[in-house]
Amino acid sequence: MRAAASLLAVSALTFLVVALMPADPVEIAIRAWNLPANPATVSAMRAEWGLDQPLAQRYFNWLAGFVTGDWGRSFRTGEPVFDEFMKRLPLSLTLGISGLVLAGVLAVPLGFAAALRPRGIADRFSRGLAISVQAVPAFWLGLLLIWVLGVKFQLIRPFSGGPSIYALAIVLIALHSIGLFARIYRRDMLEQTGQPYFRTAIAKGLTRRQAMWHHCHCSALYAMLSAVRSEAGWAIGTTATLEVLFGLPGVSQFLVQSISARDYSALLAYIMTVAVWMLTMNAAMELTMRRLDPRSA
Numbered sequence: 001m002r003a004a005a006s007l008l009a010v011s012a013l014t015f016l017v018v019a020l021m022p023a024d025p026v027e028i029a030i031r032a033w034n035l036p037a038n039p040a041t042v043s044a045m046r047a048e049w050g051l052d053q054p055l056a057q058r059y060f061n062w063l064a065g066f067v068t069g070d071w072g073r074s075f076r077t078g079e080p081v082f083d084e085f086m087k088r089l090p091l092s093l094t095l096g097i098s099g100l101v102l103a104g105v106l107a108v109p110l111g112f113a114a115a116l117r118p119r120g121i122a123d124r125f126s127r128g129l130a131i132s133v134q135a136v137p138a139f140w141l142g143l144l145l146i147w148v149l150g151v152k153f154q155l156i157r158p159f160s161g162g163p164s165i166y167a168l169a170i171v172l173i174a175l176h177s178i179g180l181f182a183r184i185y186r187r188d189m190l191e192q193t194g195q196p197y198f199r200t201a202i203a204k205g206l207t208r209r210q211a212m213w214h215h216c217h218c219s220a221l222y223a224m225l226s227a228v229r230s231e232a233g234w235a236i237g238t239t240a241t242l243e244v245l246f247g248l249p250g251v252s253q254f255l256v257q258s259i260s261a262r263d264y265s266a267l268l269a270y271i272m273t274v275a276v277w278m279l280t281m282n283a284a285m286e287l288t289m290r291r292l293d294p295r296s297a
Contacts (some may be wrong), residue, residue: 003279004249010275011066011268015059025075025262026051041105049075049264058117062265066272076258084179085251085273092243092250095166095236096277099173100228107178107224111185112217116209118190126186126222128180138172145172159248160248176233176238181224192216219276222292225285232281236274 026045030037046052048063065072071081113122145168150158156165189212192198201211240252247253252272258266 002227003283006279007272010061011063011272014271015062016055018271019055019058020259023262025049025264028103028260029075049073051225057125057201066268070267074258074266075263076266081269084254084266085269088249088254089249089273091248095169095173095242095248095250096232096239099239100177100231100235102170102174103141103177103181103193103231104224104228106174107181109220110178111189111220111224112212113194114182114186115189115216115220116212122134125181126179128179128211130183133176137241138176139241139245141175142168142268143171146245156182157175161246161248165246165248169239169246169248172236172242173235176234180231181227184227185220185224185271187214189220192219199204210292216290222289226294227284227288228280232278236277 026049027037027040029035029045030041035041043052044203051060053061061184062072069082071085073079073080073082077084110122110126114120114126115123117123147158149155149168156162156168192213193216198211198215202208206214239250240255242248243250243252246276251273256271257264261262
């Protein structure tokens with residue numbers, strides 16, 4: 001119920017902001033398609049796109065269509081927006097989810113090594129990684145890797161859309177979150193080493209490594225998963241940046257191409273897709289954390 005209310009509020013605010021954006025999409029389409037700019041053509045196009053209706057009626061018509069799978073027709077391509085998104089959404093979801101999963105998988109051993117030897121190499125590396133990726137934009141880093149791997153060493157073919165480009169995009173998405181996840185995992189694991197049960201495990205003959213893994217890992221993993229919800233938003237932005245940079249045919253590239261045309265339907269569909277993504281990630285993380293919480297057993 002709360003999720004539905006949030007989506008409804010997001011949809012209303014988004015529709016209002018997009019509808020009040022400057023410039024008329026009909027005028028943009030007329031110039032782009034070289035149509036005669038006479039009153040008959042303008043009024044016919046506005047009626048076809050529903051732009052001649054009151055704002056409230058347009059919103060409810062759009063909302064009813066969106067819920068039933070009718071996301072409108074793209075002003076730019078003339079194709080149904082739902083079809084356009086369904087062709088591109090799997091790629092965007094694969095990049096974003098793969099990046100987050102890879103970040104979590106790599107963060108656990110890095111965070112464990114950092115907690116096992118504070119101020120050691122892994123600890124300093126994870127700290128430096130967490131700070132540096134926050135300061136370096138993914139766009140700049142992507143350009144640098146294109147120049148190094150594609151131009152200098154010719155290991156990849158930039159803008160080819162091949163497996164190497166997809167793998168590079170996933171690594172760049174993961175790179176943004178690995179350091180943060182590892183630091184959160186390390187912090188919680190070190191906090192657990194001060195608990196009585198950890199000292200008891202050491203007294204029973206377990207090594208520090210064994211005691212940390214068997215008695216601190218679940219709690220640290222629980223803490224790390226709580227950060228996935230916030231990082232899911234960053235994953236969207238990074239995925240969008242890399243789709244444009246590498247020329248990948250994802251949803252974000254379609255959005256960038258639609259912005260200049262004031263493609264209402266595409267803009268609204270993208271924002272609602274992002275909202276659904278965030279709510280879904282929150283629900284998935286809450287469910288996972290409940291399963292990991294020993295108090296729910």
